Amino acid sequence: MVSVLGTLEQHTDEVSGCAFSASLLATCSGDKTLRVYSCADFSELPFSPLSGHGYGVHRCCFTSCGSYLLSCSTDGAIAVWRADTGERVAELEHPNRSPVRTCAVAPDSSLVLAGACDGSVALWTSPAKLCEGKDVEASVVACCFSPCSQLFVSGCTHGDLRLRLVIKPNHVTPLTSLMFCLTDDCSLEFRLASCGQDSQLKIWIVLMHTMKLLHTLTSQSAPVLSCAFSSDGALLASGSVDKSVAIYDTVTRLNSVLISDSRYVTAVAMSPTVPFLLATGSMDRTVRVWRIGDGDETTGKGLELNMVRKLPAHSQLTLLSDWSEEDVQTWLREEGLDELIGIFKSNNIDGPELSRMDKETAVEMGIESVGLRGRLLRKVKSLKASQSGSEAPDEFLCPISREVMKDPVIAAGQWIFYERESIESWIRGKTKTSPMTNLPLLTTLLTPNRSLKMAIARWKSSQ
Known part of the structure; x- marks a missing residue:
């Protein structure tokens, strides 16, 4: 049984990530903040929201003990926060200041992994960076550690999966998310889920540094943006551009249920505790929290859908x-x-x-x-x-601030439109590269887009 417990509406821009610890739920957004809630009643903690990133936050994750929360951002940094006080205790800066799209922490908390827009994967051990390597000439948008902390996988916008060594392209279009889970013999074999722009969710067997495709799931009809296993591997959830969340029962032949949302589902996360909680983040700036199962140990069997009204009323x-x-x-x-x-x-x-x-x-x-x-x-x-029922079209939003543009401009040779104030602030920083592609800006000359400005003005007047 899947039932909605409530809706969290504190973010002011689309939700980009969700993460659970045993007692907390963290969410992050293009509004540059993280918010932290108690899993007991989903009230926001007194120190929330957490602010400090200069641009939108892409991902967040807890250490396995739940003591620390990590977040990564377009500002090229990973921030480390105390989960009990919200204090920012450390910052890991990408060596090239490239926008960091994804991050993960090893289950034994010894390593931190980051994937960036310049195609690099960086690995840190406290307090110094351990190593850095160029993955591909594409943005790294997903990464995760194996349960044993000895392996990690990264995925990029070319659709490649990389497990210590290059694996041939497996999704024909860009990847969006990755997630490991345990199997019965976790010392030898793991399950890995990946999803991408090809509208598919794939499950792999990872064995001795090799990968073999086990299942291809096609319940959703549009790009799949995020996926998450339950802690026991019995359930797998995914969120899609088709405004649905799919929950798969991996024990009984991958039966699934679909939950409808109002906008694109951009993030999903499962709690580590039973009965499992599912958090889903959406482009409508909300996070919905769902309860899966009746509290017994058979959460991976006999899924059924029981929709309860959205809160508040x-x-x-x-x-x-x-x-x-x-x-x-x-x-x-x-x-x-x-x-x-x-x-x-x-x-x-x-x-x-x-x-x-x-x-x-x-x-x-x-x-x-x-x-x-x-x-x-x-x-x-x-x-x-x-x-x-009228959200601003995505093309009217500055990709840096995620707000409706007032003075849209284009940076020479990039063909991406920005709010003038936002891109000028970016250019005044340490790097002279595009915040979206990390390609060099050949000139700092900005050209106004009057047609787009008029289109935005017409849309505003219609509201």
């Missing part, structure tokens, strides 16, 4: 323009903003007034806390977007 109300004052107060309670109910009530805030809420209005109402104002405005923005 304010989406069941009428259009925002028709909300009464009581509807607004109900929404505040559901969003955990109870301390604002008295202020809203005294100011007679109904739906239309809520839709016009901005920073100045919040200050005039007497909401003095900057943090509380920020939470309110983010939730109002999310509410308006969910009711209008």
